[in-house]
Amino acid sequence: MTMRPVAVKKLKTVPEAEHLFDTHPEIRLDFEHVREALKQGYSKPFLLVDTNIVRTKARRFKAVMPRVQPHYAVKANPEPRVLKALIEEGVGFEIASIAELDLLLSLNVPAAEIYYSNPVKSRAYIEYAAAKGVEWFVLDSVEELRKIHSVKPDAKLYVRIEAPNIGSDWPLAGKFGVKNDEVDGIVAEAARLKADLAGVTFHVGSQCRNPENWRVGIQSAKRVFKKMRLAGLKPRLLNIGGGYPVRHVKPIPSIEKIAEVVNHAIRDIPQSVRVMAEPGRFLVSDAGYFVCRVVGTATRSGKRWMYWDAGVFGGVIETTEGLRYDVATDRSGAAIPWAVAGPTCDSVDVCMREEMFPEDMQEGDFIYIANAGAYTTAYASNFNGFPLPEVRVI
Ligand SMILES: Cc1ncc(COP(=O)(O)O)c(C=O)c1O
Known part of the structure; x- marks a missing residue:
């Protein structure tokens, strides 16, 4: 499939004062490589590693x-x-x-x-x-x-x-x-x-x-x-x-x-x-971007829920212990709290209970998780019959 033009919106930035903790520049996979990878199509979540x-x-x-x-x-x-x-x-x-x-x-x-x-x-x-x-x-x-x-x-x-x-x-x-x-x-x-x-x-x-x-x-x-x-x-x-x-x-x-x-x-x-x-x-970690997609959204008791095609059983498990990824999307709506779940029928398959994402997130949107080269694909299973994410290497 062809990808629409991407205007990557960083949802969370490190506040100025927190940079003071350690200002050492850290490396990150250039997002241009993700754009290139998506031009080759998307059939399931993947990790792009350099x-x-x-x-x-x-x-x-x-x-x-x-x-x-x-x-x-x-x-x-x-x-x-x-x-x-x-x-x-x-x-x-x-x-x-x-x-x-x-x-x-x-x-x-x-x-x-x-x-x-x-x-x-x-x-x-x-x-x-x-x-x-x-x-x-x-x-x-x-x-x-x-x-x-x-x-x-x-x-x-x-x-x-x-x-x-x-x-x-x-x-x-x-x-x-x-x-x-x-x-x-x-x-x-x-x-x-x-x-x-x-x-x-x-x-x-x-x-x-x-x-x-x-x-x-x-x-x-x-x-x-x-x-x-x-x-x-x-x-x-x-x-x-x-x-x-x-x-x-x-x-x-x-x-x-x-x-x-x-x-x-x-x-x-x-x-x-x-x-x-x-x-x-x-x-x-820094060598990889994990890319997955929204399979559906819902409102439950007034709260917005988003279901990704990779959840706790598909590679996005470390959020369950409090690790917070830098996640980008192509949407630019105002940030509101979302619950994020994986695609399986299991109730433990909830990656984030309350994270800020654009209010206009929709089915089919791509999710780009930066610095996700470690403990993502390595954790993934075929639970519920969902495919393992693929690893694409640059
Ligand atoms: C015995 C042992 N060594 C090394 C590691 C790697 O730890 P990290 O990825 O945090 O560097 C682990 C991670 O679970 C471990 O169990």
Whole structure:
């Protein structure tokens, strides 16, 4: 189909005062590419990704934290063309499953360079990963320590400790992370088993807008290193996890600001300790525009509702925890509050309860979500029979 002329209207802009938080310029995919992509037609939601931006972000990350080796969290966007760009930039990887492992192996990533950072893994998955040559495995319980050790006694292990998730738009605390007073039991059991517990990791929460979380996490890790040495273990890995944010509508600290905190906090870590991170969102979000369409509108109890062809099950899920995207449309009507839902029949498929959009939004209108390269297509399912969004790569 042909697209009518687009006059992109930014619905939300960052208020002047909030820019003061960090004025570092952030990169964004040029909207002209979206116009071009739409000229090729539209049959279902798509994510347009520019791998040059992925490369730029990888270089920026390495430049500001020279001691910290990035290992991309594949879960953020497992698109092979994204992975290839990152391989070429010398980025390593962390995985959550053996499907992600197979994907990386098919791209010739050495298994020994892949970190299995999912804290609770099935025995079958550990066996498979070990057989394929994965050496590093995370744990955050005595049970997982024993499980990995029984499958692979020479595994290199790292313990995930609790870290503050204050100021993170997608918190990850609670489900994982050993509490301070529980780490001693894991260290003691590793020493007893003669397991190679060699590292510490933490996650400050995704889209973390508070650099202090990294400082506290690194300090806690240093305390665990001390305990490990006292128990006769040989710590040699500090993994400072993911969480590096990208700009949507809320202010963020730039990677340069976060690097100031991290570089200072790791300055006294011996060179024998490898320092790595697991950025996901930071490397891919800015590289992508997510495009979907309004399938219908309705008024319910006086409130305007808009139904998109991609909702919570189709890629637009992160809004449900409070993340706010920068969304544009082609309409120019006065902004009014809308509820935004996905196309499925499920009542949890509501992306936004009250967001400002032009009052004249209608069936067929396009929706353009900026900086949406991470955790959109990666989350999407075929629930209710709706098609998965496609990934178009520039
Ligand atoms: C273990 C682990 N590492 C890294 C990441 C990547 O986090 P982010 O995309 O916020 O950088 C995640 C995200 O859930 C994770 O679970």
